[in-house]
Amino acid sequence: MASKDNSLVYSLSVFVLLSLGFGVAWYFSWDFSNQLKQKLAETTKSESTAKSAIRNLQADTESLRALVGQPGATDEVVASTQALVAKYAADPSLASSPAEQAMINNAAGRDAASLAATERLQQTNAKIVEISNQVASHETALKGMKASLEQKEQELRTKETQHAAKLEEEEKGIDSKKTDLRAEQDRYTTFVKASEEEKDNLNKEISRQRKALIVLRREKLKLEGATFERADANITMVDATTSRVYVDLGSLDQLRVGTEFSVYSVGSREVGQALNARDKKGKIEIVALLEDHLAEARIVSQKETAPLSPGDFIYSSLFERGQPLQIAIVGVLDFDGNPGNDREEFHRITSASGINVAIEVDDDARILGNAGEVLTAADIPVRITAATRFLVIGGAPNKVGADEARTLIATQIEEHQRAMIRAAESSGVYVLSLSSFLDFIGYSSKRLVNSEISGSPR
Numbered sequence: 001m002a003s004k005d006n007s008l009v010y011s012l013s014v015f016v017l018l019s020l021g022f023g024v025a026w027y028f029s030w031d032f033s034n035q036l037k038q039k040l041a042e043t044t045k046s047e048s049t050a051k052s053a054i055r056n057l058q059a060d061t062e063s064l065r066a067l068v069g070q071p072g073a074t075d076e077v078v079a080s081t082q083a084l085v086a087k088y089a090a091d092p093s094l095a096s097s098p099a100e101q102a103m104i105n106n107a108a109g110r111d112a113a114s115l116a117a118t119e120r121l122q123q124t125n126a127k128i129v130e131i132s133n134q135v136a137s138h139e140t141a142l143k144g145m146k147a148s149l150e151q152k153e154q155e156l157r158t159k160e161t162q163h164a165a166k167l168e169e170e171e172k173g174i175d176s177k178k179t180d181l182r183a184e185q186d187r188y189t190t191f192v193k194a195s196e197e198e199k200d201n202l203n204k205e206i207s208r209q210r211k212a213l214i215v216l217r218r219e220k221l222k223l224e225g226a227t228f229e230r231a232d233a234n235i236t237m238v239d240a241t242t243s244r245v246y247v248d249l250g251s252l253d254q255l256r257v258g259t260e261f262s263v264y265s266v267g268s269r270e271v272g273q274a275l276n277a278r279d280k281k282g283k284i285e286i287v288a289l290l291e292d293h294l295a296e297a298r299i300v301s302q303k304e305t306a307p308l309s310p311g312d313f314i315y316s317s318l319f320e321r322g323q324p325l326q327i328a329i330v331g332v333l334d335f336d337g338n339p340g341n342d343r344e345e346f347h348r349i350t351s352a353s354g355i356n357v358a359i360e361v362d363d364d365a366r367i368l369g370n371a372g373e374v375l376t377a378a379d380i381p382v383r384i385t386a387a388t389r390f391l392v393i394g395g396a397p398n399k400v401g402a403d404e405a406r407t408l409i410a411t412q413i414e415e416h417q418r419a420m421i422r423a424a425e426s427s428g429v430y431v432l433s434l435s436s437f438l439d440f441i442g443y444s445s446k447r448l449v450n451s452e453i454s455g456s457p458r
Contacts, residue, residue, distance in 0.1 A: 015156045018149065033138050036131045043124045043131075054117045231313035232261065232321060235284075236294075238308055243299040245284055247314055252292040253321050256354050259286045261297070261314035265306060281306050284314065320389060324354050327437075328384050328424070330361040330417045331394025335434060353441060359383035361420070363397075365412035377419060384423040391424040392437045393417065 237246045249255045263282045282302030289295050302308050319325065327350070333343045341363060350357060359380065360368045367375040369383065384391065397410035424431050432440070 011156055011159050015152055018152050030142075033135050036135050036138075040128055040131045043127050046120070046124060051117070051121065054114055231264070231315050232319050233314050235263065235308060235310055235312045235314060237310055240307070244287075245297050245299060245308055246290075247284075247286075247295050247297060248293055249286075249295050249321070250291050250293040251289045254323055255286060255289060255295055255319070257286050257289065259316055259319055259353075260284070260300065261286075261316045261319070263302070263308055264313040264315065281312060282308055284308070323387070324356045326356045326358045326388045327390045327392055328359045328388055328420060328429070329357060329392045329394065330413065330420050331392075331434065332363065332397055333394045333434060335438060349441070358388055359420075361413055361416045363409075363413075365409045365416065367416060377416065380416070380419050381423040381426070384420060384427060384429060386427050386429075388424070388427065388429045390437060391420055391429050391431045392434055393421075393431065394434045 233247050233249045235245050236248050239245070247261070261284050262280055263284060264279050265281050283300040284297040285300050286295050286297045299308060329346075332341065333346045334341060336342050336345060343363065347357070357370055359370075359375065362368060367377065367379065369375050369379075375383070397406075397413050399407055399410050402410065421431060423429075
């Protein structure tokens, strides 16, 4: 399409240039022809004037001849005049000499003027012929230029006709493609609308299913008496002489030396730290990683009436097979029985246990990531996911007697806490109070914060 347009532009450009060239040439030829015609008119006028002068001289000569009564040649006039003078004059030689000389001079002047006029007439006729030839030559050249111009105009009209036909054909093709595009757009719009409706229905169904799942998990938690953990592994062998046991966990399971596990009897349906003390047989501590899925542990404690045996379940709230334990924290952390905040002690405990704090709201209502980076409220549902094990809820900020700034901070902490609970329930994360979490990890203190918060199981 572009090449055709370019060819049309080139043709139009050539046509315009030729038209301008031919017009300029025609103008100069026309101007020169007018000048020649003007000169021809002037020459013709001069010729007419010369001819008129000759005729006047001839008329004067005839009148003079008629006056003297001797029409004819000049010599005859002179002879006749001399005769008349001789007849009437006493001395013909004296009387005829001046008159004769005057007549001779007059006749000679007329002859010279006639000759000069004749020569001018001949020159004029020659100039007329020359100018006529030039005019004819220019007219011939002008006719050739007009013919060439007409030919170019015809070629241009032919190309314009061809281009118009092709353009019309291509426009029809474009119109057809536009029609197809509109039809495709209509189909796409219909598809998008149907997809949006389907997606909206699916989101509504997912929301209903999620709400139903949260309710079911809460009911299950109530029925199980708040014990909702599964066993992490089993004891494979017991060496009573060395107080050592071997478990089917190892280096590939992200097991750490020093991790403690509670031991439950074979057939126990529920496990957990402190919440099912009746089923708990004892405690072990990992001392060596032997293989990918084999480790050695020492017996920390066991019931005398129910010693540890192969097949017993082991469980630790701080262990997650194949990945580090992730938690989220919000609220005041005060649990050691001493005045002041225990946030640093909490981080020391979790760090020593290999726990990863995915997101935390500190005492100044700042939202922090696991590397201490500052986050926003929009990051809460991004950081609290199915990979998060627990949402730990600390104590409520004290607003009694607080100034306006601390009251505002306390309000912001409460808002972040509500958002974190919503994210936890949406992702199936267990929501625990600080005291329950410390019980799960086996922490002992003089005073534990008693602010139980029911959560939903994962």
